[in-house]
Amino acid sequence: MFPYWVGTILxxxxxxxxGCHPGIVTPGTxxxxxxxxxxxxxxxxxxxxxxxxxxxxxxxxxxxxxxxSQAIPIADFLEHLPDPQTAxxxxxxxxxxxxxxxxxxxxxSTRMYVLEQAGIVRVIENGRLVPEPFLDIRDRVGSRASExxxxxxxxxxxxxxxxxFFVNYTNQEGHTVISRFSVSGIESDQVDPGSEVKLMLIExxxxxxxxxxxxxGPDNFLYLGIGDGGAADDPLGSxxxxxxxxxxxLRIDVMSTDEYSIPSDNPFVQGGxxxxxxxxxxxxxxxxxxxxxxxxxxxxxxxQNAWEEINFLPAGSAGGVNFGWNYYEGSYPFQGTxxxxxxxxxxxxxxxxxxxxxxxGGVVYRGSExxxxxGVYLFGDYCSGRVxxxxxxxxxxxxxxxxxxxxxxxxxxxxxxxGEVYLVDHAGxxxxxxxxx
Numbered sequence: 063m064f065p066y067w068v069g070t071i072l073x074x075x076x077x078x079x080x081g082c083h084p085g086i087v088t089p090g091t092x093x094x095x096x097x098x099x100x101x102x103x104x105x106x107x108x109x110x111x112x113x114x115x116x117x118x119x120x121x122x123x124x125x126x127x128x129x130x131s132q133a134i135p136i137a138d139f140l141e142h143l144p145d146p147q148t149a150x151x152x153x154x155x156x157x158x159x160x161x162x163x164x165x166x167x168x169x170x171s172t173r174m175y176v177l178e179q180a181g182i183v184r185v186i187e188n189g190r191l192v193p194e195p196f197l198d199i200r201d202r203v204g205s206r207a208s209e210x211x212x213x214x215x216x217x218x219x220x221x222x223x224x225x226x227f228f229v230n231y232t233n234q235e236g237h238t239v240i241s242r243f244s245v246s247g248i249e250s251d252q253v254d255p256g257s258e259v260k261l262m263l264i265e266x267x268x269x270x271x272x273x274x275x276x277x278x279g280p281d282n283f284l285y286l287g288i289g290d291g292g293a294a295d296d297p298l299g300s301x302x303x304x305x306x307x308x309x310x311x312l313r314i315d316v317m318s319t320d321e322y323s324i325p326s327d328n329p330f331v332q333g334g335x336x337x338x339x340x341x342x343x344x345x346x347x348x349x350x351x352x353x354x355x356x357x358x359x360x361x362x363x364x365x366q367n368a369w370e371e372i373n374f375l376p377a378g379s380a381g382g383v384n385f386g387w388n389y390y391e392g393s394y395p396f397q398g399t400x401x402x403x404x405x406x407x408x409x410x411x412x413x414x415x416x417x418x419x420x421x422x423g424g425v426v427y428r429g430s431e432x433x434x435x436x437g438v439y440l441f442g443d444y445c446s447g448r449v450x451x452x453x454x455x456x457x458x459x460x461x462x463x464x465x466x467x468x469x470x471x472x473x474x475x476x477x478x479x480x481g482e483v484y485l486v487d488h489a490g491x492x493x494x495x496x497x498x499x
Contacts, residue, residue: 140437143453145434150496152496154186155186155491158490159180162178166476169479177212177215181203181211182195194251196251197252204233208270211231212230213273215227215230226244228316237266238266238272261322264307267291267293271292271293271364273286273347274348283314285312285313288312288347289309295388301343304336307339311350311361313340327380341375345366348362365415366388367415368391368392369394369413369415371409372411392408418445419443421442422472423441424475427439427481429477429480430481437454442470442472444472444488449464449468449472449485450464470493471488472486483495
């Protein structure tokens with residue numbers, strides 16, 4: 063999960079394995095990071111000389127749409143990132159027990175829903191904590207290991223009329239469960255735990271790398287982030303196996319059936335892999351998000367020994383994209399030799415373990431309080447507490463810089479119904495990005 067924690071390290075050491083992030087790499091043992099600016103999402107094909115393909119060829123082979131003003135509003139092309147002195151993180155809620163996410167039902171209300179890892183969903187309304195939990199399923203959630211627990215929450219797009227939402231949690235046996243719950247009344251402050259309908263059970267071979275994100279895309283399909291199953295170096299080869307749901311972004315339809323069905327354009331719906339798979343080659347996609355304006359998909363994938371990465375799929379991309387793990391960690395060869403001609407997508411940004419050790423994917427700012435921040439993707443690192451800004455320039459390349467040194471254990475970001483951005487400190491606090499007075 064978010065994960066570079068002492069519990070995980072001890073677990074893996076005792077097992078005789080390398081850790082999820084074995085530590086800061088000794089200076090001089092990894093290539094120097096580019097100067098804060100990354101190129102467009104282009105990856106090489108696997109050839110004898112490992113020569114890169116051109117962006118045009120990659121787009122043609124993988125059916126990725128080219129960046130254009132039709133997909134991305136011209137106003138979102140920035141020539142420089144905003145001045146971090148114009149904003150700060152203000153405390154919005156405190157006293158939570160290991161919070162791992164903050165979410166909105168996107169119903170026009172001010173309510174924010176906070177996940178506590180042990181299995182509780184709490185509500186902040188108008189800046190105040192509602193005393194009673196919205197949902198309490200501690201009786202079925204297993205959170206003994208540091209990367210287990212209640213990990214994800216997504217509300218049905220028509221939640222205000224249907225009252226249904228979805229969660230991702232690990233059960234008492236450590237396996238991933240995707241479930242739906244229903245409120246008895248739209249204004250209800252509490253959910254009956256007995257309303258659970260289990261949609262999916264994914265067996266987890268190890269206690270770490272469970273992923274956890276659940277989110278509806280602009281197509282109203284439900285997307286699920288599932289880690290590669292854990293241990294270290296992907297020993298089961300899950301990331302590259304299309305016969306495994308581990309190490310993937312899954313895509314299912316929960317709108318048209320009481321359980322779930324497979325969208326007809328999923329890449330393996332006709333065979334060649336599990337029909338639920340949308341994208342693969344991921345290690346631990348702990349947090350991903352869709353830009354609420356453009357529909358673009360940003361994925362924070364937690365690295366192994368040296369590199370943390372942000373992956374990107376423009377709105378309208380076809381499924382079946384391979385992000386490379388465990389052949390590659392970021393854009394760097396890691397293990398094994400891929401088949402000749404295989405196509406992989408590079409991250410749009412990566413940073414080494416001299417900058418942090420566990421990336422937390424974020425969100426694109428779309429609020430109204432900070433106009434100069436619109437279109438900036440904000441993400442962070444659990445270990446260093448850094449927050450980066452990432453955005454495209456007018457030539458469709460990417461620029462990034464560190465905007466904040468928070469000191470927080472950044473485990474998640476979220477956005478409210480109005481596009482304002484929040485940060486979750488695993489130590490127990492929720493912060494809102496606000497303008498300086």
